[in-house]
Structures are given as C-alpha cells and as structure tokens.
Amino acid sequence: MNSAGSKSRLAPLALTVGEPSGIASEITLRAWLLRESHALPCFFLLDEARWVAESAKALGLDVPIREIERPEQAHNCFNDALPILSHGVVRDEASPGHPSPANAPAIIRSIERAVTLAQDGHAAAVVTNPINKKSLMDFGFAHPGHTEYLGELAGPGHRPVMMLVSPALRVIPVTVHVPLSQVPDLLTREAIETACRTAAQALKRDFGIAEPRIAVSGLNPHAGEQGNIGREEIEIINPAIAAMKAEGLSVFGPVPGDTLFHAAARETYDVALCMYHDQALIPLKTLDFDRGVNVTLGLPFIRTSPDHGTALGIAGKGMASPISLIESLKLAGQMAYRRSWVDAA
Template identity: 55%
Template sequence: MTPAPPLALTMGDPAGIGGEITLAAWARLRAAGPAFVVLDDPRRLAGLAAGLGWDVPIAEVGGPEEAAAVFADRLPVMTLRLPVPAVPGRPDPANAPAVLGAIERAVALAQSGRAGGVVTNPISKATLYRSGFAFPGHTEFLGALTGTSAPPVMLLASPMLRVVPVTIHVSLRRALDMLSTAEIVRTGLALAAGLREGFGIDAPRIAVAGLNPHAGEEGAMGDEEGVLVVPAIEALRARGVDAFGPLPPDTMFTARARAGYDAALCLYHDQALIPIKTLDMDGGVNVTLGLPIIRTSPDHGTAFGIAGQGVADPSSLVAALRLAAEMAARRTKEPAAP
C-alpha cells in the first residue's frame, strides 16, 4: 500500500472551536498520525494555545509535503492571514474570505494530489450568508469547487451507524417537494459506491427509511412509500444494490435493526442526523460522497458558546482525520498482481 500524502485541514470559523480542537487533535495524533497540515493563521493558533496554557509549537510550512517531517514535534500550518482578529464566540463576516479561502486552498491541494484529502473544521453558515455566500452549506460548496455534475451526497458515519439523507439543507416543507424516486435512486447508488470505495464493503446492505409514521401503514398514513420509495428500492435492486425497505423510521435504528445493514438511506436531514448524533455525537464523522477528492469533517458545529475555553471535545475531529486517512490509503492501494 502506497502511503497517502498528509491531509489538509481547514480553519473553520475562527470564532468557533475549530482552532482548539485542531490543537488538541494534533496533541493526540502527533505520535502515530495521521499527519495533517492546517490552513489557518499561525498567529491565531499560537495565541490560542498560549491563552489556554497548551504547549503546541507551530511550524509554518509551504505545503503538505513538509508536514510529515515536522508533525511529531510541531503543528504544521500553511499561512492564511485573517483580515480581523478572531474573538472566540463572536463570529465576524469580515473573516469569511479567509474561511472560504482555506476550503478552496485545501480542495486545490487534494485535487493536485499534494494532500491525501480534505478535512474541514465547522463553519457558521449564517455568518457566511451575511458575507454573500451563495451555497446552502459545505457539501454544496465542495461540489461546485470540484466541478461535480451531480449534487454530492452527505454520509454521516460512526462505528455505531452510517446514514445518508436524500435531501439535506432545506426546510422540511421543501424537502418533501424535492423528494422523488429518481433522487432516492441517485443517492442510493452514490451511497453504495461510497461504501465500496471508501469503506471497503464489497456488497453493502442498505436499509431504506419510510417517510411517514409506520412507513405509511400500507397507505393508511400516507402513500409516498408506495409511490416514491418502493419503486426506488426496486430500481436500486435492479442495479445490483442490496437495498430493502421501506422501514418504519421509529424502529430501524435500534441495536438489533442496525445489525442488519451497513448504512441507512433516509429521506430528509433530521431523519438521518438525529439518530446518529444521539447514538454517537463524539465519534460521528461527516463524509462527502460523489467528489473526486476525499472530504470528511466533524459531526458537530462551531459551538460558539464554549469557544476559547479549552473544553471542546476533539474526538469527532480526530475520528474525521483518521477516517480520511483510511479512505486515502484505500485509494492509493496498489492493484493486486494478476
């Protein structure tokens, strides 16, 4: 297996917890890796570490190529200056260009092969919107940056559960209007491919959620299952995907039910994210499927209320870095000899 290059980690919103969980993640991973380089303002990180009383030496580097050599002793940072000083808990739209610039630069590094993948710290979409950001969220922005023809798919993964929502960052009312058999099929195919390529699951089993209580109770509580979901499952199975359902959403996430599938295909945002965040908030990782690069992120937000206090748990970021490295290693695995 050919070693993958170091990962590129973005700053996220500098007023959130991204900086301190980055420092803490480096402390956890410095000995064994995976190595990563941070796209951030080194003055901000150094000041944050000093304010928290943490010993995190900073190394300004020119690219991921230098990160592995210094990673055990210093946190490698590719310099990206903030327009205004960051104040924990007080997001400032003036820093939006730096936040977005870190994402753009990280994607470029991954596309060129200089970085093994992109790991993103949490952003504040509301703050970015005030600066003119035109995308619903990270996932859609990454799709535009990489020029993907189909919308990317958001997978939330932890050792306890993997889930994908068909519709993502839209209101529930709009999500119902957007839901279609074609979108369920498209998302299911992307999920199956992602499980094979990114997780090494050769024949993934996909449980498909119903939309209505009791999965519609044979039409008594809604006909979307019969009209939209069943035809999608049949189409997925015709394409060789082991998909089954629709399952009642209130019972498909029990421990016994989860043992019967590799991932759950859900129909809207909260149907997918509530169970995984309830089961494993600290270990959950956001993975974007359908991109030409690897992208993961912690499964939580900016946590402005506790930013700068040194109490934020870095476990989800550590899990995101480790998963990105595992996925990158699978992509660089040399083909078996004939």
C-alpha cells in the same frame, strides 16, 4: 503515525481553518497534542501561524507551531510541531463566540485551497473544521453549507451525498438542510436512486464492503401504512427501491423510521438511507454523539468533517472535545490509504 500515513507515504491531510470565533482552533490544537495516542495521520492546517499561536497561548496549550511553504513539508515536522500552511488571505483577530463576516474570505479561501491541493494530489484528503453559516451568508456566501459548496468546487457532473459515520451506525439523509415542510416536494425517485448508487460505490471503494446492504426508511409514520398515512412510499420510495434492485444493488425497505435503528435492525444493513436530516442524525448522535464524522460522498476527492458545529457558547473556554475531529482525521487517512490500494489495483 498510523498505517494510513506511514506505509505508502501518502500526502498529508489538508485541514481547513473553520470558524475562527468557534472551537476550531482549540480542537485542532488538542487533536495534534493527541496525535500519538490516537495514531493520527500527518495533517497540516490552512490558517495563519500567528493566530494559531495566540490561540494556543490563550488556551494554555503547549503546541509548537511550524510554518511550511509546501504541503509535503508537513511530514518533516509533524511529530514535533503543528504544520501551518498559509492560504493567501489574511484574516482578522477572532473574538471567541462572536463570528465576523470580515473573516469570511479567509474561511472560504481555506476551503478552496484545501480542495485544490487534494485535486492536485498534494493533499490526500480534505478535512473541514466547522463553519458558521450565518456569518458566511452575511458576507454573501450562496451555499447552505460545506456539502453544497464542495459539490460546486468539484465541478460539473458531481452530485455530493452526505453520509454520517460512527462506530455504531452509518446514515445518509436524502434531503439535507431544508425546512421539514419542503421535504415531501424535494423527495424524488432520482434523489433516492442517486444516493443509493453513490453510497454503494463509496462503501465498496472507501470502506472495503464488497456487497453493501442499504436499508431505506419510509417518510411517513409506519412507512405510510399502505397509503393510509401518506403516499410517498407508494409513489416515490418503492419505485426507487425496485429500480435499485433491478440494477443489482442490495436495497430493502421502506422501513418505518421508528424500527430502523434498534440494535438488531442495525445488524441487517451497512448504511441507512433516510428521507430527511433529523431522521438520520438523531439516531446517530444519540448512539455516539462524540465520534460522529460527516463524510461527503460523490466527490473526486475525500472529505470528512466533525459532526458538530462551531460551539460558539464554549469557544475560548478550554472545554471543547477534539474527539470528532480526531475521528474525522483518522477516517480520512483510512479512506485515503484504502483508495490508494483500490485505485492502483
């Protein structure tokens, strides 16, 4: 166990079940097997022990399973077994590669229980395994993804902001899971300003950056060329940047998207605020696909997640890499440890 869990005896991390028909079980099992070599903080899985044991057997992974009744019991067994905490909803057996809406209640309940445990202080952070949005929506799930649902669970007054983190780059998309055709209509000064403020607060509190530098991208090619290729920079982005500077934040831009991510440019900022999903995620995944972590800012609890999907095409084949989950667990532990010191100061 690393300093995130050993020095101050933080509560363990709560890891959700994710999509049972995807690679969630495999990457969880493999992450536990690599706990010592990667100095992982203590975590427990919200799932059913019998199905986790079946998954380990099918994959040929020697992972002892230990059922626990309370999160704090994870500390007593984590070195020797993967702690499993039941979340109260029985799920069906999963068929690799074939998600079923029948398992949606267990998946949703796992997220809800993790959030409750984090809010009550019984979990130091929430780490979410990937979900299959279509099967959840077929069941009636009314949210585009984890980020929006976590915002609802957090309660009124919380506006979640997605930040993707890798060793080489941090990015925030202002608009997220929407069609590209809708981005210009959804892009507002308020959304950009909220993302800037939330990012600055999080980088100070959770990443130890005293004066965060925020680069803001343009929406249009060449950042609009003074209005010749679109006016969003003039009418929306520039006024938002000016407002943030007036509040004392270190914000600059709009920077053309095609010049924002080369090595020298990345040295000039701590996070890049991008206008739409792929503008942010393509450079991050190109630079370091395996180690990307999804962090939700603006919540009253810490949440991280692997920056990849359920990988249904390789589910059950023993091919899944646990690296992004490992990085998610490590980052959640580091954030929790740093926050415990900042909040106590």
